[in-house]
Amino acid sequence: MSNRKPINDVMKHLNKLEGYPTNVELKTLPKPLRYFGYFFISFFALAALIILMGVIIT
Structure with missing residues (x-):
């Protein structure tokens, strides 16, 4: 279980x-x-x- 506290009872139930x-x-x-x-x-x-090298080379 994480240390996060639910915002309200609905969020607690959903979680x-x-x-x-x-x-x-x-x-x-x-x-x-x-x-x-x-x-x-x-x-x-x-x-x-590859995209970065293509941008630098051109």
Whole structure:
């Protein structure tokens, strides 16, 4: 449970029903999801680097 205090009773009830992720780490996920996360982060980092290099070169 996190240290966040709900704004009112409605938000407290909604949080109890739906919840929200806290302290999510890639190391604790199952392998397929972990590999997808690593691929996703790497893809966007490489894409940003390629775009940045393309802008600098032109």
